Amino acid sequence: MLALITMGWGMVPIVRVIFGLDDKLAGSYIWSLSFIIGGVMFGLTAMLLMVRKQPKIRTYLNESLGETNKENASAAARLHATGLLIFTGIPLLNFLVCYFLWVKTRHQSEYLDYQGREAICFQISIYLYLLMCLFMAYIIIGAFVVPLILLFHLLATLTAIVVTLNGRQFRYPANISIISRTPE
Numbered sequence: 001m002l003a004l005i006t007m008g009w010g011m012v013p014i015v016r017v018i019f020g021l022d023d024k025l026a027g028s029y030i031w032s033l034s035f036i037i038g039g040v041m042f043g044l045t046a047m048l049l050m051v052r053k054q055p056k057i058r059t060y061l062n063e064s065l066g067e068t069n070k071e072n073a074s075a076a077a078r079l080h081a082t083g084l085l086i087f088t089g090i091p092l093l094n095f096l097v098c099y100f101l102w103v104k105t106r107h108q109s110e111y112l113d114y115q116g117r118e119a120i121c122f123q124i125s126i127y128l129y130l131l132m133c134l135f136m137a138y139i140i141i142g143a144f145v146v147p148l149i150l151l152f153h154l155l156a157t158l159t160a161i162v163v164t165l166n167g168r169q170f171r172y173p174a175n176i177s178i179i180s181r182t183p184e
Contacts, residue, residue, distance in 0.1 A: 070167075076111065079105070083119065083126075094123055098119050115164060121179060122156070122157075125172075126149065126153050133145045160172065
């Protein structure tokens with residue numbers, strides 16, 4: 001909640017200029033960007049705390065890692081498809097929906113647990129990359145890199161959906177292991 005409030009506070013002057021309510025940016029570009037960065041940092045902290053507090057799984061309800069059925073394959077594809085929610089513009093929606101689905105389905109099989117961990121690590125990694133771009137926006141480079149990161153996110157997510165629909169394991173490229181991919 002604190003992340004959304006902070007990011008909203010930083011976006012207010014920008015939105016007011018876009019909709020023509022103000023002639024120029026109230027405050028400064030750096031002020032708005034600082035609040036947006038702060039909001040993303042609050043959001044990342046909340047994500048890490050939510051993921052790390054999950055209890056360890058002792059046994060799975062269904063099969064082993066190598067065997068997948070159609071239900072598990074479609075559930076894994078849904079987990080990966082939540083990454084596309086980043087394009088709705090609602091902050092952290094892609095992570096929150098992915099986290100909810102993972103918590104709901106992770107006990108069914110080791111395959112779903114692994115794919116959920118992979119998807120969550122990728123969502124957090126993308127937010128970290130975008131945060132780095134916001135820091136680099138002070139020197140203009142970040143503004144050019146953001147569309148490339150979003151294109152990479154789109155292509156990697158679509159590839160993950162297709163691969164998991166076929167019942168195979170998928171690992172995202174450039175994924176940071178925030179949580180271990182295998183249960184302890």
